[in-house]
Each structure stands twice: as C-alpha cells, then as structure tokens.
Amino acid sequence: MKVLVATEKPFAKAAVDGIKSIVEAAGGEVVLLEKYTVVEQFYAAVADVDALIVRSDKVTKEVLDHAKNLKIVVRAGAGFDNLDLEACTAHNVVAMNTPGQNSDAVAELALGMMVYAARVQFSGATGTELKGKTLGIHAYGNVGLRVAKIAKGFGMNVQAFDPFVPAEKIEADGVKAVASIDELYSTSDYVSLHIPATEQTKKSINYELLNKMPKGATLVNTARKEVIDEEGIAKLMADRADFKYVTDVAPANAAELAEKFGARYFGTPKKMGAQTAEANINAGLAAANQIVGYIKEGNERFRLNK
Numbered sequence: 423m424k425v426l427v428a429t430e431k432p433f434a435k436a437a438v439d440g441i442k443s444i445v446e447a448a449g450g451e452v453v454l455l456e457k458y459t460v461v462e463q464f465y466a467a468v469a470d471v472d473a474l475i476v477r478s479d480k481v482t483k484e485v486l487d488h489a490k491n492l493k494i495v496v497r498a499g500a501g502f503d504n505l506d507l508e509a510c511t512a513h514n515v516v517a518m519n520t521p522g523q524n525s526d527a528v529a530e531l532a533l534g535m536m537v538y539a540a541r542v543q544f545s546g547a548t549g550t551e552l553k554g555k556t557l558g559i560h561a562y563g564n565v566g567l568r569v570a571k572i573a574k575g576f577g578m579n580v581q582a583f584d585p586f587v588p589a590e591k592i593e594a595d596g597v598k599a600v601a602s603i604d605e606l607y608s609t610s611d612y613v614s615l616h617i618p619a620t621e622q623t624k625k626s627i628n629y630e631l632l633n634k635m636p637k638g639a640t641l642v643n644t645a646r647k648e649v650i651d652e653e654g655i656a657k658l659m660a661d662r663a664d665f666k667y668v669t670d671v672a673p674a675n676a677a678e679l680a681e682k683f684g685a686r687y688f689g690t691p692k693k694m695g696a697q698t699a700e701a702n703i704n705a706g707l708a709a710a711n712q713i714v715g716y717i718k719e720g721n722e723r724f725r726l727n728k
C-alpha cells in the first residue's frame with residue numbers, strides 16, 4: 423500500500439510522522455509531495471499510489487486520470503469542494519473527509535479575528551468589546567457550534583441559522599435558532615460564516631444581505647472565498663463606512679479592499695484556520711487511519727461519494 427501525501431500547504435512535521443507511523447504499521451509506505459508549484463508534479467507523484475491524502479489540493483478528473491492504482495482519497499479536513507466526487511466515482515475511487523478534526527483551530531481563529539477587528543487591528547486605537555454584542559453563526563456544524571461555545575465565554579449573545587440542523591439541537595446549546603438568513607443578518611453585530619462552498623452558496627453573501635446588518639457590523643469569513651460576492655462587498659464597504667470585513671480566505675480583490683478600506687478590512691496572507699499543530703495532527707492521523715481502515719477492512723465511514 424503506497425500512500426501519497428500531496429500538500430501544497432504542508433502539514434506540521436509531527437502530523438507527517440504520525441501518518442507515516444500508522445501507514446508503516448499497516449505494512450505500507452508514505453510518499454510526500456509538499457509545496458509543489460505545478461500540477462504536473464502532482465500528476466507524476468500520484469501515478470502509482472494506492473491512496474492519497476490532500477488538504478485543499480484540487481483532486482480533479484485530470485489528477486485521477488494519472489492515478490491508475492488509486493483506490494481512496496481522503497481530504498484531511500472538512501470542506502470537500504476541492505474533490506471532484508463524480509470523477510472519483512467514475513474512477514472507482516472512494517472519497518472521504520475527516521469532519522470535526524480541525525474545527526477547534528478554525529473556531530479559535532474566528533473569535534481571534536473578531537477581537538482583532540473590534541480592537542482596530544491592534545493599532546492602539548480605541549476599540550470595542552465583544553461582550554454584549556450579538557453574534558450570528560451562519561451554519562451550525564462542527565465549527566459553528568465551537569464558535570458558539572467560545573463566544574458565550576466572551577459574553578456575546580449567540581444566535582445561529584442552519585436549515586440542516588434542527589432548531590432544538592441549536593437551542594439545546596443555549597444558542598438562539600433564528601428562522602431565516604435575513605433575520606440572522608439583520609439582527610447580528612457580527613456574522614461568522616461556516617457554510618461550505620456549493621452551487622447554492624456561491625456568491626450568496628451579497629450586497630443586499632450584508633446591507634441588512636446593523637450599524638458597526640463585522641463579517642468574519644473563515645469558510646470559503648467563493649461564498650462571497652466580491653464586487654458586492656467592495657460596493658458595500660464603499661457605501662457604508664461602518665462596515666468591517668475580516669477574512670482567512672482572501673478575495674480576488676484583496677489588494678483593492680486593503681487599499682481603500684484600511685483598518686476596516688483584513689485578510690490573512692494564506693488560509694491559516696486549520697494551520698495548527700493540533701489540527702494537522704488530528705486531521706492527518708484521521709486520514710491515515712481511514713485509509714488503513716478502508717484498504718484493510720473495507721470500512722467506508724466518512725465516504726462522500728456513495
């Protein structure tokens with residue numbers, strides 16, 4: 423069993439060591455392709471492997487065409503918009519993710535970004551407090567529920583919208599379940615995005631929706647670049663001098679936003695939500711265990727392409 427770890431953004435060494443231990447204990451070997459710069463390197467590396475671990479690396483039809491022996495790909499992380507699931511099925515490749523394994527890291531960053539925005543990017547200028555403000559969590563999955571828990575520690579009023587999670591489950595955590603997206607945005611001082619990038623959500627966070635947010639509002643995006651209507655947010659920030667945007671997934675117009683809106687915009691130089699040693703270890707080891715479990719025992723838990 424040959425396992426390729428293809429990570430344009432590498433895992434921490436401890437995670438790579440852990441993956442190797444798991445695979446080698448099962449009689450396999452690990453091949454590493456880190457910080458690759460052209461997709462042809464990925465094509466060459468995947469040619470003879472049985473299993474593949476990726477992060478946000480795109481697993482396209484072309485990658486799969488080059489992977490003649492591939493049986494399983496695991497996205498070490500939550501969002502799987504980088505996997506072409508139909509192509510995986512067509513190539514008889516099982517696709518999985520590792521939900522929940524990096525959620526603490528992302529949730530901590532979301533709150534950290536809220537503090538950073540509230541304290542005017544640690545510039546020394548007079549800021550505001552999170553205490554007493556209302557936080558709207560857009561999608562109450564593994565990250566959303568952790569954001570809720572931490573935000574309550576800050577004394578925020580926490581509410582959430584998620585059409586796929588029963589209101590009772592949200593309310594059981596002491597979080598108000600709101601009935602619609604419009605209500606979430608129109609009643610939240612902060613909105614933290616935790617939605618996946620899908621055909622339905624792409625560009626759905628637009629001018630009209632964001633303009634419903636109250637005066638002094640902040641949007642926090644540790645989810646996906648694609649869910650934002652980038653022209654819409656640029657227009658909104660131009661129209662509303664009170665609106666702030668902090669993001670871990672830089673938009674195509676990041677330079678324009680930074681130049682025009684100064685302390686009201688901040689984007690991390692590289693997506694870092696899941697970039698902690700702990701998250702790397704949790705997700706990386708889970709991916710390795712899922713590969714061994716599938717290849718040795720046919721365990722299909724967390725399979726995405728049924």
Ligand code: 3PG
Nearest residue numbers: 477478499500501524696
């Ligand atoms: C995820 O979907 O798990 C996160 O966005 C993390 O992505 P990354 O592995 O590229 O850091």
